[in-house]
Amino acid sequence: MxxxxxxxxxxxxxxxxxxxxxxxxxxxxxxxxxxxxxxxxxxxxxxxSGIIKGYECIVDHKKLGRGLTAFTSIRVEEGVGATEVGEKLAELPEVLEVHYTAGRDSYLVKVRVEDTESLQATLAKFGTIAAVRDTNSTIVLTTVKESRIIPLPSSSD
Structure with a gap:
């Protein structure tokens, strides 16, 4: 850019x-x-210039049978700065976001699945990635706000 x-x-x-x-x-x-x-x-x-990256259609995930949202912290054994595990996680269709993070865990992953059984199956997939050592999931009960809009000043600000 x-x-x-x-x-x-x-x-x-x-x-x-x-x-x-x-x-x-x-x-x-x-x-x-x-x-x-x-x-x-x-x-x-x-x-x-890359400021506008694209356009997307926002769908109602619940109406499409993906009513459960979870955030999973993942601890891995890979070199500092390496993101191979993140790239493998990103290939899974139920994974919406993969964030490489600082701190105890290496990744924060957002998933959307049908139900808890589907979440269990997704976590099992995470476990098949060799460097994954531990996962910790938080299930979303209600989403109060979810947006991809970046707050920008207007010319009147």
Missing amino acids: NNRKIDDLDLEILNILQADGKVSNAEIARKVGKAPSAVLERVRKLRR
């Missing part, structure tokens, strides 16, 4: 896109008071 300078207009565009990734270019242009062609060029530059 290059070191592209972000200005107030970029921040406005990013805030709009984070709120609704499907918003049309014409709607963004209307909201920021610029020509659609100027906005399109801004969005293209934001993508080229």
Whole structure:
């Protein structure tokens, strides 16, 4: 990623896109008071610079049979800075996030599965990775907030 300078207009565009990734270019242009062609060029530059990494569809995991969310701390035996285990964990479809962490445990992993039996099966998969030494899971009872939106200042701040 290059070191592209972000200005107030970029921040406005990013805030709009984070709120609704499907918003049309014409709607963004209307909201920021610029020509659609100027906005399109801004969005293209934001993508080229790597600031905008992509767009995604957010689905209701419960309606798709993945009602149980768990966070699992994983202790491994691998060299400092090595992330081979993390890469193997990331290959599992029920694993949504893998974070390499500092401290006692090496990884914090977010999983979404059907139920506790499915969680048990997922933990067993973790155990098949040679360097995994210990896991500790926390089951989510209720999610109060879950977001991928990065708070950005607006031009009025």
